[in-house]
Amino acid sequence: MDNRYPYRKGFLMFQSEYKIQSITQLNPTTYSLVLECAELAAESWCGRFVNIRCGEKPLRRPISISEIDKENGTITLVFEVRGEGTEWLSTRRAGEKLDVLGPLGNGFFPDSAKRAIFIGGGIGCPPMLGAAQEYGENAEAILGFRSAAQIILLDKFKACCQSVDVTTNDGSFGVRGFVTDVLADKLSENKDCVVYACGPMPMLKGVAQMCAQNDVQCFVSLEQRMGCGVGACLVCACKTHEADGEHMRHVCKNGPVFDAKEVDFGG
Amino acid sequence: MADLRVNIAGVAFKNPVITASGTFGFGQEYARLYDISKLGGISCKGTTLEPRMGNLSPRIAETPSGILNSVGLQNPGVEGFLKNDLPLLENTDTVVIANIAGSQIEDYIETVRRLQGSSVDMIEMNISCPNVKEGGVSFGTSPESVERITKQVKAVAEQPLIVKLTPNVTDIAEIAAAAEAGGADAISLINTLTGMKIDIETRRPLLKNNTGGMSGAAVFPVALRMVWQAANRVQIPVIGLGGITKWQDAVEMLLAGATAVQIGTANFTDAYTPLKVIEGLDAYLDAHGEKSVMDIVGKVQVW
Ligand SMILES: Cc1cc2nc3c(=O)[nH]c(=O)nc-3n(C[C@H](O)[C@H](O)[C@H](O)COP(=O)(O)OP(=O)(O)OC[C@H]3O[C@@H](n4cnc5c(N)ncnc54)[C@H](O)[C@@H]3O)c2cc1C
Ligand SMILES: Cc1cc2nc3c(=O)[nH]c(=O)nc-3n(C[C@H](O)[C@H](O)[C@H](O)COP(=O)(O)O)c2cc1C
Numbered sequence: 428m429d430n431r432y433p434y435r436k437g438f439l440m441f442q443s444e445y446k447i448q449s450i451t452q453l454n455p456t457t458y459s460l461v462l463e464c465a466e467l468a469a470e471s472w473c474g475r476f477v478n479i480r481c482g483e484k485p486l487r488r489p490i491s492i493s494e495i496d497k498e499n500g501t502i503t504l505v506f507e508v509r510g511e512g513t514e515w516l517s518t519r520r521a522g523e524k525l526d527v528l529g530p531l532g533n534g535f536f537p538d539s540a541k542r543a544i545f546i547g548g549g550i551g552c553p554p555m556l557g558a559a560q561e562y563g564e565n566a567e568a569i570l571g572f573r574s575a576a577q578i579i580l581l582d583k584f585k586a587c588c589q590s591v592d593v594t595t596n597d598g599s600f601g602v603r604g605f606v607t608d609v610l611a612d613k614l615s616e617n618k619d620c621v622v623y624a625c626g627p628m629p630m631l632k633g634v635a636q637m638c639a640q641n642d643v644q645c646f647v648s649l650e651q652r653m654g655c656g657v658g659a660c661l662v663c664a665c666k667t668h669e670a671d672g673e674h675m676r677h678v679c680k681n682g683p684v685f686d687a688k689e690v691d692f693g694g
Numbered sequence: 695m696a697d698l699r700v701n702i703a704g705v706a707f708k709n710p711v712i713t714a715s716g717t718f719g720f721g722q723e724y725a726r727l728y729d730i731s732k733l734g735g736i737s738c739k740g741t742t743l744e745p746r747m748g749n750l751s752p753r754i755a756e757t758p759s760g761i762l763n764s765v766g767l768q769n770p771g772v773e774g775f776l777k778n779d780l781p782l783l784e785n786t787d788t789v790v791i792a793n794i795a796g797s798q799i800e801d802y803i804e805t806v807r808r809l810q811g812s813s814v815d816m817i818e819m820n821i822s823c824p825n826v827k828e829g830g831v832s833f834g835t836s837p838e839s840v841e842r843i844t845k846q847v848k849a850v851a852e853q854p855l856i857v858k859l860t861p862n863v864t865d866i867a868e869i870a871a872a873a874e875a876g877g878a879d880a881i882s883l884i885n886t887l888t889g890m891k892i893d894i895e896t897r898r899p900l901l902k903n904n905t906g907g908m909s910g911a912a913v914f915p916v917a918l919r920m921v922w923q924a925a926n927r928v929q930i931p932v933i934g935l936g937g938i939t940k941w942q943d944a945v946e947m948l949l950a951g952a953t954a955v956q957i958g959t960a961n962f963t964d965a966y967t968p969l970k971v972i973e974g975l976d977a978y979l980d981a982h983g984e985k986s987v988m989d990i991v992g993k994v995q996v997w
C-alpha cells in the first residue's frame with residue numbers, strides 16, 4: 428500500500444557528511460551544487476530527493492536530485508534561495524562538507540517505450556532534467572519561466588532532448604504564456620504519450636487537468652513541508668483519490684511523484 | 695561501560711533512551727539507517743480505535759529552535775497497527791510502547807482492550823486529546839479528569855500503563871499526582887505546547903489547522919522544569935521528554951528525576967541523535983565514576 432510505484436523500491440539511505448565538489452550560480456537566485464557522495468549516488472534515480480541540514484535549523488531542507496553521475500559518484504542539486512535555509516546553502520563553498528540525508532522518496536520511472544513529455548516550471552526544472560536524461564533519446568521538454576532572466580539548465584536540456592520548448596510569462600524568451608499552451612499544441616498533434624511534470628501547484632494542476640481531458644497519463648512531483656523526510660512523522664500529507672477511496676499519502680515516502688489523476692489539487 | 699539498564703514498572707530497558715511517539719513511525723523507516731534494537735524503547739505513533747486521516751497540510755512549521763505540528767493523529771487504527779505495524783517490531787530487541795489516543799474514554803478503553811494479548815510491552819496513554827463529551831476540553835487538563843481516565847483505562851490494561859501528560863496546564867505536579875492516584879505505572883512528559891505562526895505576507899497561519907503543537911530544543915527548559923516538579927511529587931517512574939537534542943540534555947533530565955528519556959523532534963535534525971545520546975550518557979557516567987545510570991536519577995542538588 429505504501430509503495431505506489433513498485434518498479435524499484437529504494438531501501439538504502441544514508442545520513443552523512445559529503446564534500447561539495449563545486450557550487451555555481453546559475454541566475455541571481457539559483458545555484459547548482461555538485462556533491463561527492465558515491466554511496467548516495469549509487470542509490471539515486473531521477474525524481475528522488477535529499478534532505479539537507481542547513482546550519483542550526485531544526486528542519487532539513489528537501490532538494491531534488493537533478494543530475495546523477497554514478498561513474499564519478501556525484502549528484503547535482505539545483506536550488507533557489509527562498510528563505511534562511513537556502514540562503515545558508517548558497518553561501519557554502521567547494522571543499523566544505525554538507526550533512527545530507529538521502530536518497531529519499533519514490534521518484535520518476537520514465538517509460539522509454541512510450542513518447543514522453545517532460546514539463547518543468549521554474550525551480551521545478553532540475554528534477555525534470557534528470558528524468559529526461561534517464562529516459563534517453565527522443566525526450567521532449569517544455570520549460571516555463573517567469574521571464575528570460577530566470578531561465579536555467581536550457582543547454583543541458585537541449586543536450587539530452589529531441590525538442591525543447593521554452594515559455595515565459597512576459598514573452599521575453601520563447602513562447603509568451605504558459606507550459607500548458609505548448610502542451611495543448613503537442614497533444615493536439617499526438618496524444619499517445621506520457622507526461623511528467625514538476626513545478627508550482629497551479630502549473631501542475633493545469634497540466635494534470637489537460638492530461639485528464641485528453642486521456643493522457645501524467646505523473647507530477649509535489650512539494651510539501653516536511654519534518655523527517657523518511658515517512659516517520661506524517662506531516663507531509665497529500666490527499667489522493669484512489670480506486671479504493673480517499674487517502675492521506677505522504678510526499679516524502681509515497682511521492683514526491685504521484686499519478687496526477689489521483690492527486691487532490693484542492694487539498 | 696556503565697550499567698545503562700533501567701526498569702520501569704517491571705519492564706527492563708537496556709538503556710534509558712526511547713524514541714518519542716509520532717516522530718519515529720513504527721520504527722521501520724529509521725531501521726534503514728541503523729539497528730533500532732540499540733534503542734531502549736520505541737514509542738509508536740499514536741493509535742486510535744478507528745483509522746484517522748488527520749488534518750490537511752501544511753502540518754508543520756519551523757520556529758526558532760523548534761517546530762509546530764498539526765498532524766491530527768493520522769493513524770491506521772488499532773487493528774491496522776496490530777495487523778501491519780506491530781508484527782514488524784516483533785523480532786526487534788527493544789521495548790515496544792503502544793501510544794494510544796481517543797476522543798472519549800470509551801475509545802481509550804476499547805483500544806487498550808484490543809491490545810490485550812499482543813506483543814506490546816507497555817502502553818503510553820496520550821491525554822492531550824480533546825474530550826468530545828466535555829466540549830473538546832483536553833482529558834489532561836484537570837486532575838479529576840486525569841484520575842478518572844487513568845483509573846478506567848488501567849482497569850483493562852494488561853500491560854503497564856504510562857500516562858503521558860500535557861504541559862498545557864497550570865500545575866503539572868497536581869496532574870502528575872492525579873495520574874498516580876488513578877493507578878498509572880509511570881508518567882511521561884511533556885507532550886507538545888500549543889503554539890502558532892503567521893505568514894505576515896499572506897496573513898494566514900502557516901498551519902492549515904491554525905494552531906499546532908510546539909516541540910524541539912526551544913521547549914527543553916520548560917520540559918525540564920515540569921519533569922523536576924512532577925518527579926518531586928510522585929513515587930512512580932517519570933519519563934522525561936521535550937526538546938532533548940543532545941546527551942547533555944538527557945543527563946539534565948535524569949538529574950531532574952527522570953528514569954528514562956524520549957527523543958522526538960531531534961530525530962528530524964539528526965537521525966542518529968538517540969544513538970549519540972546513549973553513547974554520550976555512557977561516557978558521562980564513566981567520566982563521573984558512576985556505575986549505573988540509576989545512580990544519577992533525581993540527583994540534582996537544588997539550592
Ligand atoms: C520533494 C521536494 C523537492 C524539492 N526540490 C527542490 C529543488 O530541487 N530546488 C529548490 O530550489 N527547491 C526545492 N524544493 C523546495 C525547497 O525545499 C524549499 O524552497 C526550501 O525548503 C526553503 O527553505 P528556506 O529555509 O530557504 O525557506 P523558509 O521559507 O525559511 O523555510 C521555512 C520552512 O518551510 C519549509 N519550506 C518552505 N518552502 C517550502 C517548499 N516549497 N517545499 C517544502 N518545504 C518548504 C522549509 O523546508 C522550512 O522547513 C523541494 C521541496 C520538496 C518537498
Ligand atoms: C510530528 C509529531 C507528531 C507527534 N505525534 C504524537 C502522537 O501521536 N502521540 C503523542 O503522544 N505525542 C506525539 N507527539 C509529541 C512527541 O511525542 C513529544 O511529546 C513532543 O514532540 C516533545 O518532544 P520533542 O521536543 O523531543 O519532540 C508528536 C510530535 C511531533 C513533532
Ligand code: FES
Pocket residue numbers: 652653654655656657658659660661662663677678679680
Ligand atoms: S516528512 Fe515525515 S513523513 Fe514525510
